[in-house]
Amino acid sequence: MIRFENVVKRYGDFEALRGVSLEVAQGQVVVLLGPSGCGKTTLLRTVNRLVEPSEGTVYLGGEDVRRLKPEELRRGIGYVIQSIGLFPHMSVLENVLVVPRLLGWERSRREARAREMLRLVGLEPAVFASRYPRELSGGQAQRVGLARALAADPAVLLMDEPFGAVDPPTRERLQDEFLRLQADLKKTVLFVTHDLEEAVKLADRICLMNHGKVEQYDEPETLLRDPKTPFVREFIGPSRTLLRLSRIPLKGLIEPLNGKVPAASVPLSAMAREAFSVLLAQGARSVAVTDEQGRAVGQVRLETLLRVASED
Numbered sequence: 001m002i003r004f005e006n007v008v009k010r011y012g013d014f015e016a017l018r019g020v021s022l023e024v025a026q027g028q029v030v031v032l033l034g035p036s037g038c039g040k041t042t043l044l045r046t047v048n049r050l051v052e053p054s055e056g057t058v059y060l061g062g063e064d065v066r067r068l069k070p071e072e073l074r075r076g077i078g079y080v081i082q083s084i085g086l087f088p089h090m091s092v093l094e095n096v097l098v099v100p101r102l103l104g105w106e107r108s109r110r111e112a113r114a115r116e117m118l119r120l121v122g123l124e125p126a127v128f129a130s131r132y133p134r135e136l137s138g139g140q141a142q143r144v145g146l147a148r149a150l151a152a153d154p155a156v157l158l159m160d161e162p163f164g165a166v167d168p169p170t171r172e173r174l175q176d177e178f179l180r181l182q183a184d185l186k187k188t189v190l191f192v193t194h195d196l197e198e199a200v201k202l203a204d205r206i207c208l209m210n211h212g213k214v215e216q217y218d219e220p221e222t223l224l225r226d227p228k229t230p231f232v233r234e235f236i237g238p239s240r241t242l243l244r245l246s247r248i249p250l251k252g253l254i255e256p257l258n259g260k261v262p263a264a265s266v267p268l269s270a271m272a273r274e275a276f277s278v279l280l281a282q283g284a285r286s287v288a289v290t291d292e293q294g295r296a297v298g299q300v301r302l303e304t305l306l307r308v309a310s311e312d
């Protein structure tokens, strides 16, 4: 869906991108990850032509983006940035309406769509539609930004540190909501972050960059299990084990209860990491696993978690 072919970007003598080739498949979330200044934002912006490559080509749906007018190109791409970029003098509803209006949708259709999008991102239109951006919390403003990006139903979303400016609990909630939405909407998403944990949580594939180049492009599990270069190994660092657990469903690790039900419990739908955190917090050796009715259906032992965490 998005293809970068040997993309180079120079600013004077400095090379911000040093030959990036990468393919983002339709419906996938690809996270661009890496330290500050490695070129993530620059690469992202070549897609909607806010940055023009010095060399190489970017294809969108098989078409060289240079062949499309920037305005037309951008109307087909949702763009969400950290500072949100809401227009302060427009209400929430008007902000979400911006692109449908540009597209010339007729009034009742675009208003219905804007309300639907607000509902989708968890903002009740009756409460929020007529508010102004200054009357929103950081998390709410970020949701409006997402609703606006989704309003014209673009196939592609570019998200540049969209959850970077909110506190950690809000950030987690927004991430969960993003995953829930993405499961239905199946957009092709290019997502920039410098937070490894966010990348592991959200990505179908992670592109780890360093100094304008791709160090490794892989599924999160593979990146964590099998770092290809010393840079990748160091970037992942000691969090590797815990992060791997956050990708492993608890379901496959359950053993029968042998008479005794452990005091602590986690739901069947949890990831291994959650069980690990509970065990550490309680200083326990095993944790009960409960079904939707809250019945204990088995247990997971600390040894099992430690074994799968260190398995190659």
Ligand SMILES: Nc1ncnc2c1ncn2[C@@H]1O[C@H](COP(=O)(O)OP(=O)(O)OP(=O)(O)O)[C@@H](O)[C@H]1O
Binding pocket: 011, 016, 034, 035, 036, 037, 038, 039, 040, 041, 042, 043, 194
């Ligand atoms: N217009 C510009 N002129 C000169 N240098 C630039 C310009 N834009 C970006 N750069 C440089 O290119 C490099 C890559 O920048 P970019 O914004 O892509 O990094 P990033 O990986 O997104 O970093 P961060 O996580 O800090 O946002 C940086 O060293 C930056 O200073």
